[in-house]
Amino acid sequence: MPESGAAWRLEEFRGQPCVGLHLGEHDSVRVALHGAQVLSWVAHGAERLYLSPRAVFDGHGAIRGGVPVCFPQFNDRGPLPKHGFARNQRWALAAEPGGSAPDALRAVFRLQDSPASRALWPHAFTLELELLLHPGRLDLVLTVHNTGAQALAFTAALHTYLGVAQVAAAEVQGLDGAACWDALSGERSLQRGAIAFAGEFDRVYAAAAAPLRLAQPGIAPLEIAQSASWAQTVVWNPGALKNASLADMPADGYQHMVCIEAAQVESPIALAAGAQWQGWQRLSVPA
Numbered sequence: 001m002p003e004s005g006a007a008w009r010l011e012e013f014r015g016q017p018c019v020g021l022h023l024g025e026h027d028s029v030r031v032a033l034h035g036a037q038v039l040s041w042v043a044h045g046a047e048r049l050y051l052s053p054r055a056v057f058d059g060h061g062a063i064r065g066g067v068p069v070c071f072p073q074f075n076d077r078g079p080l081p082k083h084g085f086a087r088n089q090r091w092a093l094a095a096e097p098g099g100s101a102p103d104a105l106r107a108v109f110r111l112q113d114s115p116a117s118r119a120l121w122p123h124a125f126t127l128e129l130e131l132l133l134h135p136g137r138l139d140l141v142l143t144v145h146n147t148g149a150q151a152l153a154f155t156a157a158l159h160t161y162l163g164v165a166q167v168a169a170a171e172v173q174g175l176d177g178a179a180c181w182d183a184l185s186g187e188r189s190l191q192r193g194a195i196a197f198a199g200e201f202d203r204v205y206a207a208a209a210a211p212l213r214l215a216q217p218g219i220a221p222l223e224i225a226q227s228a229s230w231a232q233t234v235v236w237n238p239g240a241l242k243n244a245s246l247a248d249m250p251a252d253g254y255q256h257m258v259c260i261e262a263a264q265v266e267s268p269i270a271l272a273a274g275a276q277w278q279g280w281q282r283l284s285v286p287a
């Protein structure tokens with residue numbers, strides 16, 4: 001274990017088994033085995049993720065909030081259930097969590113193909129989500145391993161719900177000039193300036209080379225970086241109307257979240273038999 005005060009433990013949250021990583025008093029992460037879904041990330045004492053108070057924890061459906069892992073399909077762009085099946089299945093801890101550096105904790109979750117996954121998608125695979133918790137920083141590393149004898153192809157995302165005090169006052173910086181596809185209008189254009197939110201927003205951006213920033217008045221900004229292996233970044237907020245159609249969101253839920261997703265949406269990743277792919281997202285509160 002790293003410095004004193006660092007620990008991991010099995011926890012229960014809303015009836016679901018979870019793993020908690022705790023680095024001292026002020027940094028922690030909680031992950032449900034269902035979907036290996038991160039439900040909470042506390043950085044320097046402040047929660048930075050949004051988890052809907054109406055999220056359903058039935059061990060079957062998707063949990064609204066935190067960091068859903070979308071695999072092997074992004075959204076409804078294909079024949080599989082929306083955002084694939086990985087967020088709807090029980091993952092396992094790959095090994096006992098522990099210290100990875102003097103001031104860091106690491107946990108790895110694993111999902112392998114099963115009769116349930118093969119009924120939907122006829123491929124052999126191992127999916128791993130590695131979490132590295134540092135003071136003020138969380139790294140999420142997704143690895144896809146084709147363990148079968150046939151090639152496979154997938155799209156995916158780390159569908160991160162970031163918490164905001166008031167979405168109308170929040171801004172996403174760092175995508176100025178990026179090519180974007182508006183999922184609402186179908187139009188392609190270039191982003192001009194920072195992203196602000198005044199209604200439903202659902203856009204797929206060509207990923208930027210430098211980290212993005214989520215800026216809010218009076219709150220330390222959050223930096224969001226992703227590996228170059230993800231071609232896109234998705235930015236989503238349902239706005240009031242779409243929010244009202246989401247049974248697992250409270251009426252004001254959309255005001256308190258912005259999704260910034262490291263994603264591979266437009267061209268599937270092809271993996272030959274035995275090949276691996278890795279993509280990460282890093283969330284940090286700059287010192």
Ligand SMILES: O=P(O)(O)OC[C@H]1O[C@H](O)[C@H](O)[C@@H](O)[C@@H]1O
Nearest residue numbers: 062075082083183202234236259
């Ligand atoms: O409601 P879900 O299946 O979790 O999807 C939530 C959202 O995910 C992504 O951000 C997509 O770009 C949106 O179009 C979608 O509405």
